[in-house]
Amino acid sequence: xxxxxxxxxxxxxxxxxxxxxxxxxxxxxxxxxxxxxxxxxxxxxxxxxxxxxxxxxxxxxxxxxxxxxxxxxxxxxxxxxxxxxxxxxxxxxxxxxxxxxxxxxxxxxxxxxxxxxxxxxxxxxxxxxxxxxxxxxxxxxxxxxxxxxxxxxxxxxxxxxxxxxxxxxxxxxxxxxxxxxxxxxxxxxxxxxxxxxxxx
Amino acid sequence: xxxxxxxxxxxxxxxxxxxxxxxxxxxxxxxxxxxxxxxxxxxxxxxxxxxxxxxxxxxxxxxxxxxxxxxxxxxxxxxxxxxxxxxxxxxxxxxxxxxxxxxxxxxxxxxxxxxxxxxxxxxxxxxxxxxxxxxxxxxxxxxxxxxxxxxxxxxxxxxxxxxxxxxxxxxxxxxxxxxxxxxxxxxxxxxxxxxxxxxxxxxxxxxxxxxxxxxxxxxxxxxxxxxxxxxxxxxxxxxxxxxxxxxxxxxxxxxxxxxxxxxxx
Amino acid sequence: xxxxxxxxxxxxxxxxxxxxxxxxxxxxxxxxxxxxxxxxxxxxxxxxxxxxxxxxxxxxxxxxxxxxxxxxxxxxxxxxxxxxxxxxxxxxxxxxxxxxxxxxxxxxxxxxxxxxxxxxxxxxxxxxxxxxxxxxxxxxxxxxxxxxxxxxxxxxxxxxxxxxxxxxxxxxxxxxxxxxxxxxxxxxxxxxxxxxxxxxxxxxxxxxxxxxxxxxxxxxxxxxxxxxxxxxxxxxxxxxxxxxxxxxxxxxxxxxxxxxxxxxxxxxxxxxxxxxxxxxxxxxxxxxxxxxxxxxxxxxxxxxxxxxxxxxxxxxxxxxxxxxxxxxxxxxxxxxxxxxxxxxxxxxxxxxxxxxxxxxxxxxxxxxxxxxxxxxxxxxxxxxxxxxxxxxxxxxxxxxxxxxxxxxxxxxxxxxxxx
Numbered sequence: 001x002x003x004x005x006x007x008x009x010x011x012x013x014x015x016x017x018x019x020x021x022x023x024x025x026x027x028x029x030x031x032x033x034x035x036x037x038x039x040x041x042x043x044x045x046x047x048x049x050x051x052x053x054x055x056x057x058x059x060x061x062x063x064x065x066x067x068x069x070x071x072x073x074x075x076x077x078x079x080x081x082x083x084x085x086x087x088x089x090x091x092x093x094x095x096x097x098x099x100x101x102x103x104x105x106x107x108x109x110x111x112x113x114x115x116x117x118x119x120x121x122x123x124x125x126x127x128x129x130x131x132x133x134x135x136x137x138x139x140x141x142x143x144x145x146x147x148x149x150x151x152x153x154x155x156x157x158x159x160x161x162x163x164x165x166x167x168x169x170x171x172x173x174x175x176x177x178x179x180x181x182x183x184x185x186x187x188x189x190x191x192x193x194x195x196x197x198x199x200x
Numbered sequence: 201x202x203x204x205x206x207x208x209x210x211x212x213x214x215x216x217x218x219x220x221x222x223x224x225x226x227x228x229x230x231x232x233x234x235x236x237x238x239x240x241x242x243x244x245x246x247x248x249x250x251x252x253x254x255x256x257x258x259x260x261x262x263x264x265x266x267x268x269x270x271x272x273x274x275x276x277x278x279x280x281x282x283x284x285x286x287x288x289x290x291x292x293x294x295x296x297x298x299x300x301x302x303x304x305x306x307x308x309x310x311x312x313x314x315x316x317x318x319x320x321x322x323x324x325x326x327x328x329x330x331x332x333x334x335x336x337x338x339x340x341x342x343x344x345x346x347x348x349x350x351x352x353x354x355x356x357x358x359x360x361x362x363x364x365x366x367x368x369x370x371x372x373x374x375x376x377x378x379x380x381x382x383x384x385x386x387x388x389x390x391x392x393x394x395x396x397x398x399x400x401x402x403x404x405x406x407x408x409x410x411x412x413x414x415x416x417x418x419x420x421x422x423x424x425x426x427x428x429x430x431x432x433x434x435x436x437x438x439x440x441x442x443x444x445x446x447x448x449x450x451x452x453x454x455x456x457x458x459x460x461x462x463x464x465x
Numbered sequence: 466x467x468x469x470x471x472x473x474x475x476x477x478x479x480x481x482x483x484x485x486x487x488x489x490x491x492x493x494x495x496x497x498x499x500x501x502x503x504x505x506x507x508x509x510x511x512x513x514x515x516x517x518x519x520x521x522x523x524x525x526x527x528x529x530x531x532x533x534x535x536x537x538x539x540x541x542x543x544x545x546x547x548x549x550x551x552x553x554x555x556x557x558x559x560x561x562x563x564x565x566x567x568x569x570x571x572x573x574x575x576x577x578x579x580x581x582x583x584x585x586x587x588x589x590x591x592x593x594x595x596x597x598x599x600x601x602x603x604x605x606x607x608x609x610x611x612x613x614x615x616x617x618x619x620x621x622x623x624x625x626x627x628x629x630x631x632x633x634x635x636x637x638x639x640x641x642x643x644x645x646x647x648x649x650x651x652x653x654x655x656x657x658x659x660x661x662x663x664x665x666x667x668x669x670x671x672x673x674x675x676x677x678x679x680x681x682x683x684x685x686x687x688x689x690x691x692x693x694x695x696x697x698x699x700x701x702x703x704x705x706x707x708x709x710x711x712x713x714x715x716x717x718x719x720x721x722x723x724x725x726x727x728x729x730x731x732x733x734x735x736x737x738x739x740x741x742x743x744x745x746x747x748x749x750x751x752x753x754x755x756x757x758x759x760x761x762x763x764x765x766x767x768x769x770x771x772x773x774x775x776x777x778x779x780x781x782x783x784x785x786x787x788x789x790x791x792x793x794x795x796x797x798x799x800x801x802x803x804x805x806x807x808x809x810x811x812x813x814x815x816x817x818x819x820x821x822x823x824x825x826x827x828x829x830x831x832x833x834x835x836x837x838x839x840x841x842x843x844x845x846x847x848x849x850x851x852x853x854x855x856x857x858x859x860x861x862x863x864x865x866x867x868x869x870x871x872x873x874x875x876x877x878x879x880x881x882x883x884x
Contacts, residue, residue, distance in 0.1 A: 003604035003611070004618065007575065010602075011568055018564075022548050041250055041358050043366070047402035050277045051411050076417040080269045084276050107315070112267040112417060114315035118293050118331035119265050123418070128315075285475040292469075304802055309472035320469075336471070345646060351559075352542075353551035371545055372538015374478035375556050381646035383471025383799055387478060392538030449645050465800045 052085050054078050060092065063190075068149040081108060081148065106132070109142040167191040248405040253360040254426040255399060255454075256433045257413075258442065259335050262459035263420035266291055266333035268313035273415035275311065277400060284308040286386045288397040289337040289412050294463060295319055297326035302463045334464050335420060337412070338363065338384035338397035339445060339453035346376035346385060346396075355394070361454055362399050370394050381446050382453075399423070467733070468803025477795050477807045480815040482532040485823055487637045487659065488666070488787045489529050492827075494630040495667010496522040497570065501630075502697070504623035510693035516577055516840035517678075518671050523570050524831035530563055532823050535814055555640045562633050569629060573622040575600065576615050578838045583607055585838070596837065634663040641790060648723030648801070649730065649794045654712045661705035662783050668698040669751075669779035674831075676773045684841060686769055692758065695772050699755040702779065706748050709786075726801045734796045734804045738785045747782010751775040 057078045058065030068074060079085055082102050091098030102108075106128070115125040126132075133139035142148070161167075165188050274289050275282065291310030295303040303323040307314070314333070318324065340363050347355045347363060354369035355376055365376075370393035377385045377394060388395040400410035404423075408414070413423040424433030436442075442456035446465065457464075466475065496518040502508040503515035534543050547564070550557035575582075583605050586597035635656040641647075642655025672694050679686050716724055731739050754775035757763050763771045796805045810816040 003579065003602055004614070006602040006604065007572060011572065014568070018547070041360075041362075041364065041401060041405070043368075044362075044364055044398055044401035045245065045248065045405040049403055049406065049408065050279070051273055051414065053408070053414075073417075075419060077273075077415055079273065079276075080415055080417060110315040111269070111313040112265055116266060116314055116331075117328045118295065118314065118333050120262060120332075123265050284472055287472050290472045304469035304800070306469070306472055345644070348553045349556065349644070350551055351554040351556035352545045352549050369542075369545065369549070370539065371542040373533075373536075373556065374538070375554070375640075377473075377478045378795075379644050379646050381799055383473045386473040386476065387538055394538075465802065 050084070050086055051077075051079055052089060056089065057085065064149055071150045073149065073151050076112075104141040104143055106139060106142050109146075109148070161192075164188065165192055245406045250359045252427065253404075255340075255361045255404060256424060256426045256437060256456070257337070257340070257399065257410075257454065258422040258433055258436050258456045258458060259337070260420045260422070260458040261332055261334050261461070261464075263418045264291070264333040264335055265418055265420075266293060266310065266314040267417065268310045269415045269417060270335060270412035270421065271309060271311040273411040274397075274400075277403070277411035278398075280395075281389050283389070284311065286389060286395075287311075288384075288395070289335065292334045292336060292464075294332055294334060294461065295323045295328055296330045296463075297323050298329050299326060301326075332461065334457075334460075335412075336382070336384075337455060339382055339451065339455045340397075340399065342452035342454060343450060345379040345381065345449075345451060349375045349379040351375065362401055363396070364398055364401065365394050365396060367391060367393050367395075381449050381451065466803060466805050468798070469800055470798035470803045470805050471800055474795075474798055474800075474805060477792070477805065479791055479795060480536060481792075481809040481817060481820045482536040482815050482823070484784070484787045484791045485820050486529070486532040486536075487634075487663075487791070488784050489525050489532065489823075489827065490637055491634055491659070491663030491666045491783065491787075492670050493522050493525045493529055493566075493667070494634040494660070494663040495665065495669075496525065496671055497626055497630045497667070498664050499668055499671055499694070499697070501623040501627045504620055505627065508693065510689045513687040513690045513841075514671055514675050514694065517675060518667075519570070519574050519577060520834050520838075520840050521671060521674060521831060522667075523574050524834060525827040526563075526567055526570055527830055528823060528827040530559075531826070532820070533559075535819060535823070555636065555643055558636055562629070562636060566626075566629050566633050569622055569626055573619055573626065576619050576622070578840075579615060580607055580612075581838050581843060584843060593837070630663075631660055635660045637663075641794065646799055647794050647797070648721070649727055649797050650790065652712055652716075654708055655790075658705065658708045658712060661701060661708055662786055665698065665702050665705050665779060666783040668694055668701065669776040669783070672698065672772055672776035673780065676769050679841075682841075688765070688768070691769055691772055695755050695758045695775075698776065698779065699752065699759055702748070702752060702755070706752070709743075723801055726797055726804070730793055730797045730804060735789050735793045739789050739793070742785035743782050743789055746778050747785055748779075751778045751782070754778070 054065070054069070054077050058069070082100055085100060088098045088100045110128055112123075113125050114128050119125055131139075132142065132145065168186060168188055168191075171191075268291060271287065271289050271291060274280065274287075278288060280286055280288060287309045290306055291314075292304055292306045293310075293314055295305075297303065301322065303320040305317070305320045307317040310333075340361055342357070344355070344357055344363050347357055350356075350370075351373060352369055352371055354366045354371070355363060356366070357363050367388075372387060372392045372394065374387055374394065377387065385394055385396045387393070400408075400412075403410060410421075410423055413421040422433050422436055424431035426434055426437070428434060429438075436458070437456060440458055442458055443460040444453040444456055445460075447453070499511060500515050500518040500522065503511040530543075534540055537543055546557060547560040550560065552558075579601075582597055582600045586594060586601050586605065589597060638656035638659030641650040641659075642652055645651050672691065675694075676686060676691070678684075716727060754771050758768055758771055758775075792807050796807060798805060809820075812818055
């Protein structure tokens with residue numbers, strides 16, 4: 001029966017070699033056998049954050065950060081419209097020359113505000129064919145009338161601005177197109193930081 | 201028999217000694233890191249304790265406007281291939297027409313929103329009776345079929361509620377992709393391993409919101425910690441009527457839906 | 466895409482290679498079962514193919530994991546399935562079951578061919594002799610006591626091998642049948658169906674290869690053996706069909722939520738491969754042909770050819786069945802709202818060419834093994850010299866040269882053991 005013993009030994013050798021290999025990789029098995037649960041999540045927690053908080057943007061971009069923060073668009077993060085800002089921030093922190101392009105195409109606003117059957121009816125939305133498009137003419141960019149950082153205020157009507165501006169002469173409380181109650185001590189010098197009358 | 205027992209003991213000793221040896225070296229071997237991690241933003245929050253959290257996620261379909269900002273933010277945050285068949289989150293549009301039919305579509309997985317996207321062909325020209333958007337995301341099931349079927353234990357459930365995939369261990373067999381009833385997983389086309397939503401684990405462990413929740417302009421996505429009874433997610437789950445997807449499969453999804461229609465699968 | 470599918474479903478994860486994997490594993494299980502029918506259940510008519518089928522099982526078993534390996538996203542990590550298995554996964558068992566089965570088949574094959582190996586080790590020269598010498602493990606004696614002992618061990622291994630073959634392939638069925646996510650896969654009948662179709666495909670391939678090999682080598686066929694194989698094939702094919710029929714019948718009758726999309730899958734997604742090939746060409750045609758042989762409608766000289774054609778149809782049918790399960794299940798969206806499409810690529814790691822190479826490989830391995838240890842007997846002591854020298858053939862053998870002449874003669878495979 002020598003041949004059977006030898007064959008048996010070969011098989012055992014094979015099994016031992018296998019078990020050795022298995023034990024050599026025990027660092028993984030210890031954590032992972034049966035392993036529907038694990039608390040070692042460092043590999044995921046270590047990943048770098050890519051999308052930036054609006055607060056980070058607000059560090060440089062004031063007072064627009066503040067006015068945006070109290071507007072109807074406060075729930076729309078900067079990157080929703082401006083795109084990824086990580087590179088912009090890194091550049092800006094070093095050499096201050098970090099242009100961040102933003103499209104003024106109407107599509108950018110229509111992602112949210114084009115009229116769609118599936119949209120909740122109480123959400124502000126417009127018929128893209130009609131809205132802002134004079135008959136037969138080309139549609140104007142949304143931002144020429146609406147201020148995306150303060151969408152709640154009425155759209156701007158094109159008119160000339162005196163320099164230095166004297167906005168409150170016409171727009172004071174009680175006047176025609178009055179300034180909103182939300183303003184704290186409005187003054188002529190600051191109006192243009194947020195408001196943009198359409199330029200001719 | 202004596203020989204085989206001795207062999208067994210020797211074997212066992214070898215195995216456990218080898219295991220111990222390698223195990224002790226684990227601290228010396230550098231912790232897992234990724235090329236993307238930079239020193240400034242890449243550090244994990246050392247105060248974070250997995251045992252102290254129990255994350256939950258609620259989606260309100262009545263609020264979703266189908267703008268696709270969530271899916272876009274997700275791809276940006278997690279550096280996911282731009283192709284539409286690789287998504288950690290996506291948006292579906294349900295359109296009910298007056299002939300009683302339900303039409304579902306998700307053009308480009310909703311990443312560009314739905315403005316300018318035509319309705320499914322069979323729905324065109326018919327009267328729409330009701331319509332809504334449904335954002336989808338990995339359900340981080342408590343009884344996860346994907347974790348169950350992973351042959352090498354690369355998928356696992358954390359104590360704070362997320363189902364994660366160990367990219368260094370996944371062999372790319374795609375069994376988990378087949379096992380997921382919700383279509384939440386895909387094979388990462390670059391690394392050739394399974395990938396899925398992590399609830400932006402690197403953000404939530406630093407006190408931030410998942411990218412999709414942060415990006416949602418209408419608050420259709422609510423995320424928070426059930427250990428905090430004052431969190432919006434705790435209150436919502438305590439006070440509102442919620443539903444989960446495919447409850448009959450017994451996967452115990454951790455994503456709850458508000459205002460979910462029965463047509464949604 | 467027709468209708469709606471979850472966006473991530475658009476990429477079909479399991480390609481043609483995963484169709485190949487259960488197909489090849491099934492052939493292994495089937496071939497092994499035939500060999501065990503002789504060794505364990507003592508079905509004497511199968512003696513001529515007992516060793517033949519064992520070599521066949523070995524050749525296909527060696528290739529069985531390759532489609533999986535080639536399909537992996539990270540093939541270099543395949544070994545992890547052995548090293549760090551997650552035992553809640555049906556797939557994690559594969560490595561161990563396959564490995565154990567490989568050891569069993571290797572040892573059994575070695576024992577069956579040991580008299581031949583010892584003979585060749587003594588009679589050949591050159592590098593070939595070294596191979597034989599290594600295979601003898603240095604033991605050249607084979608006395609009556611050792612021979613009886615070997616017979617016992619072979620019997621024991623063949624006996625253990627049957628449940629293991631069932632495990633190997635039933636498990637493949639479980640791999641699909643246990644996925645509740647997919648209504649087309651999720652049925653407890655799946656392991657039984659896979660097992661039966663595996664045995665069916667194994668017997669069919671054995672018929673095809675036995676007839677083809679004997680014809681190619683100009684050796685006589687054993688009529689009783691082929692008839693016996695045909696009857697076994699017919700019986701198990703009928704059981705297989707009953708199970709497959711029951712599966713679809715209960716789906717139709719229960720008419721669960723998923724039935725709507727499954728019926729669309731069958732009528733729009735895979736109608737040709739399901740109704741046409743799996744049930745028509747692969748089941749109905751062979752059942753009729755095999756029946757005709759079994760009840761004696763086919764005349765002697767035509768029998769091997771009819772059996773050959775029927776077996777070939779069965780093989781195509783079983784391949785279609787694997788396709789319908791593996792690919793069909795992925796064409797159906799888990800949203801139950803649409804059907805996807807899949808066209809395999811020609812080239813690439815998961816393409817048709819790779820699949821073809823993997824399908825040819827076991828036949829090549831088979832050729833290599835039989836060139837070392839021909840399962841139909843040693844050259845020089847063939848009992849079928851008649852086929853080479855027609856002058857010495859008995860009269861009736863001339864009338865129906867190969868088929869009749871083979872009767873009772875080509876038992877050479879095991880005959881040598883009686884020397």
